[in-house]
Amino acid sequence: MTSGATPHNDHDPATAPAPATRTVLLRGGDVHSPADPFATAMVVERGHIAWVGSEGAADAFAQGVDEVVDLDGALVTPAFTDAHVHTTSAGLALTGLDLTRAASLTEALDLVRAHAERRPADRVLLGHGWDAARWPERRAPHREELDRATGGRPLYLSRIDVHSAVVTTTLLDQVTGIRGTAGFREGEPLTRDAHHAVRAAAFAAVTPAQREEAQRTALRHAASLGIGSVHECGGPEISSPEDFTGLLALAGAEPGPRVFGYWADRDLELARRLGAVGAAGDLFVDGALGSHTACLHAPYADAAHTGTGYLDASAVADHVAACTEAGLQAGFHAIGDAAIGSVVEGVRAAAEKVGLARIRAARHRVEHAEMMTPETIAAFAELGLTASVQPAFDANWGGEDGMYADRLGAERARTLNPFAAMLKAGVPLAFGSDAPVTDLDPWGTVRAAAFHRTPEHRISVRAAFTAHTRGGWRALGRDDAGVLVPGAPADYAVWRTSELVVQAPDDRVARWSTDPRSGTPGLPDLTPGEDLPVCLATVVGGHEVFVRDRD
Incomplete structure (x- = not known):
């Protein structure tokens, strides 16, 4: 945990089973780890990473472990976190x-x-x-x-x-x-x-049995895709307290992805009682572009209005200040440029009240943040706001003939989801799907960011991968997870993949990679048209939560 950060879940959360007690050696593959750029082996002990290194050094551990797993050339990476x-x-x-x-x-x-x-x-x-x-x-x-x-x-x-x-x-x-x-x-x-x-x-009208079946199905599907944790975005206008607490209870009782719950409500005491890590998520400042409810400065290209605003800057300021004082994350759903402007104005006002350092330490977040401008990008960086974004939105609705161009006109549509500019400015990114809005599809999400329909917004595969693994943990206030290094939680996935590739350090889209190893092997080729990696196993806290049928 970074010094001064609000202590959100600084231990293994109650929404996942207790860490495993067995010691396991994985060897004979490729381990994606900053501890050793060319690691081929890893030791997991008591639910945490104990060691990462070379095949030769792994021999010293082989006799003292409970199990040896032959990776047979597979790739091991941190498990993905879906942040929405x-x-x-x-x-x-x-x-x-x-x-x-x-x-x-x-x-x-x-x-x-x-x-x-x-x-x-x-x-x-x-x-x-x-x-x-x-x-x-x-x-x-x-x-x-x-x-x-x-x-x-x-x-x-x-x-x-x-x-x-x-x-x-x-x-x-x-x-x-x-x-x-x-x-x-x-x-x-x-x-x-x-x-x-x-x-x-x-x-x-959904019965408790139907609801539990749906939750279990979604979590099992997530595990089958190498997703080790999800940020559940609930709230009074989205689900119900029973739905929210039922999901947290299910995640705590059965092996599966960790579930961190955000409750989008200005009632902070209710959020605490429900077990939420923040009064955040889809606390709506506006709606969505497809439904003509995102709040804009200028009218839609295909409708004679500017959308809908639900919270103004004053309401944002009050909520952010109250959450900061209470030690909770605040957060908002904001898509249109006017809505994002209201968030920035409100957070700045809260910073004047409680202090900028406390605002930054709390790591408040904004969901979607699509219509960013250079001014709001700079403000996000200044205020320490995490942008919880969904690259599949651009893949689905971007481009010259996509829905965004219909709603906004081609010129405005080209400004949406400017991931490269956000990373360059130092805005923390956490990737998610907004499922069911888009599919749970982590490697597809990484590819969507790396091959953004607007070329100047593209980021490196490594930066996108980091945003979809470590970025989700950092959005929770934790800097010790989402990466395979000694001491980190043993949340990882094993993949069958195409040949690992080197992304040249001088590649234009590599410049904003957050991984200093941007010239070393370690991630698959995600070129459109290429097959995406196939998940062979997902492990959370040392527990196998998914294993693909070898047949």
């Missing part, structure tokens, strides 16, 4: 109706119809992932179409960004006064308060 996940929703998408790959409105309606037929006993049908911007019809499903597809049953269907939804008449009628609520416009997707109300009604 909605675990239950991600699990429901994996087990239920997922429209993220529907190529048209017609196909989406066919999938809704088939799902309704498969799930006759569900009290409410749940689905996620429609994106009219990618459909030839260029419109959301109408309520009457959904009524016919479901036979009139309750259905909640969230847009890909989870900031708007379409529902059936039966579900809409369950929410008293919904038609007079902000965000309700007849014939259009629900946003703002109307969306929050129908989402609450829909998820209230």
Whole structure:
């Protein structure tokens, strides 16, 4: 822990089983470690890394361990940390109706119809992932179409960004006064308060057994991808206290990824009682670009308004000051340039009240932070704000003909997600997926950052990998994890991968690598079109939480 940092989880958290007691030697592979750039072996003892080194030196340990693992040339890396996940929703998408790959409105309606037929006993049908911007019809499903597809049953269907939804008449009628609520416009997707109300009604119908099944499914899937920890972003407008505490209890009782819970609420005592590490995460300052609810300085290119602001700078300042005084992380969801500006203004005001050093030490965070400017980038660095970002957003919606260009125009769209400029300025990055908004896919996330659709925003594979491993731990206030060095937690993954490559130190995108070994081997080729690494095993605290079937 860095001296002066707020002590967030400075021990193994209650949301993972106790560390393993066995001693294991791994040898005969490639170990990605700054302790030895060419390490081929590693010793794990009592849930921590005990030693990293060469194959020859490993012989001295072979007789004194409980198990020797032959890596057979595999790559060992720190396990990934996904810094922004909605675990239950991600699990429901994996087990239920997922429209993220529907190529048209017609196909989406066919999938809704088939799902309704498969799930006759569900009290409410749940689905996620429609994106009219990618459909030839260029419109959301109408309520009457959904009524016919479901036979009139309750259905909640969230847009890909989870900031708007379409529902059936039966579900809409369950929410008293919904038609007079902000965000309700007849014939259009629900946003703002109307969306929050129908989402609450829909998820209230999910049984505890369904919820636990979804959480377990999501965590097992994460483990199968080499993810060793997730930051759960819950809150009163996103899930429920029962969902949040149930997830933390499940993660503490069963082997799997560590779960660090953020509760997006200005009620600090409630956040503490729920076991949250911060009153942060999706505490909304604005919405999302796809739903026209991100808060902008200038109007949207395809709508005559500037989006929606939920918190102003004064509210931000009050929350940041209160969290700093209480020893909790604060954090906000902010996507549009006006929303990010409100966060910066508010955090600066809080710094004037409680002191800049305390603000920086607390490592407050901002989720998404897409429409950054040179001024707000400099402010993030000055204030010590961590940017919890999702490179897959650019992969999915960036580019000259993507959704961002539709919403903002090509010129503004090209400024989004400027990872290189943020790293150059010293802004800490933590990578995540925002699952189910985008898939849990850590190597795909690293590749998306390294091959950003706007070339000047690209960063090195090594810098991206660091943001998706060590960056997530640093966002929690811990500097001793997310890296394979003696004393660090034994959270690692084993990979079958293509030949490891050298990234030339003079490569333009390597300049902002946070890894000083940027000229040495150690990470796979992630060139688009190349196969991504396959996870063979994931270990958390020395416990195997995933092992691929060797058959």
